Amino acid sequence: MNIDVFFDAAMFATTFTTLIVILDPPGTIPVFLGLTARLNRAEQRRAALQATAVSISVILIFAVLGQQILHLLQISMEALQLSGGVLLFLVAMELLMGQDSGEPDTGDARVNVALVPLGTPLLAGPGSIVAVMVSVAQARSSLAGWVAVIVAVVIAHIVMWAAMRFSLELSRFLGPGGIMLLTKISGLLLAAIATQLVMTAVFIFIKSAHF
Template sequence: MSIASVIDAALFATTFTTLIVILDPIGTVPVFLGLTSRLTPAGQRRAALQATSVSISVILTFAVLGQQILSLLQISIEALQLSGGFLLFLVAMELLMGKDSDEPDTGDDNVNVALVPLGTPLLAGPGAIVAVMVSVSHAGSSAPGWVAVVLAVVLAHLVMWATMRFSLVLSRLLGPGGILMLTKISGLLLAAIATQLVMGAIFDFISSAHILG
């Protein structure tokens, strides 16, 4: 049995890379530390696990039910891909232009920050959800494609969990300058991915119009 018959390697690589760039593990470190500063080390470890669990549950739910939602709303794959590209580009701009995470707004003190805003919308945000739905549309009914998408989602969240779990160590190791540099690189990569999605959607629209014409 060949690897290609089990998993779509190209789709896995694209989905995993896109998710890692969107989730921005290194850029999440200062946000996570700020939101969980009042917690004990054990509480921070528990928050990292809870946030990861919430995020992966939300994203996989949209991966499974996303196609039904699109059909119900009569939204085409090309429209989703185009809007997703623009959305990812906005996320990329936030990474490149910077965002204020020194004083995160946790809202109500009684709210579990691991669920809101860490689990969603920080991790399971619109960008990640749209990216996975686009990958699912590329997978179609192909079993190797679905395996690739699910595995990419799981591994990306394992990276996020490890990053938050050892966030204090990483923060001390990289320093503010190192975290900022990696965040900017992530923003640049995400901008390139967003541009590719937009261009692909435009070409698909043109091809569909040509066929219908």
């Protein structure tokens, strides 16, 4: 039995890599520790699980309903892919240039930071949502492609949960320099992925244009 019929390995690799570099587990560690500083260890673990659950739920909702939203707004897949590539490139530049928006302010100490801003928009933000929607659009109606995208989303979030769950230990192990190095590498990979998305969309536009 050919496994490619049920699982698209190439789609999985692309979606998983894109999500990981967007979610940026090393870069999330200091943000998570800052937002949950007033919580004890048990509450931090609970916050990590809640944030992961919120993020994966939001992203999967857009993965399932994204095509209907595009159809309703009369947006083509190529337009989404081009705009998504530009958006991801901007995220990559923030990672490479070391821009930091700082610790998000919830505005209220009673707000559950695991839901906002950790779950969304830090994890389930515009970059990760657009990346998954582009992957789903590329998968089209292929069962193997859909399975690959969903598995990639789940595994990427398991990695994010582990990074937040063991954030204190990882922060001590990697140190500021290690976290910065991994963040820069993630930015470089994301820039390459974004460029490929833009180039592919432009070529499709040119090929389908009628002069």
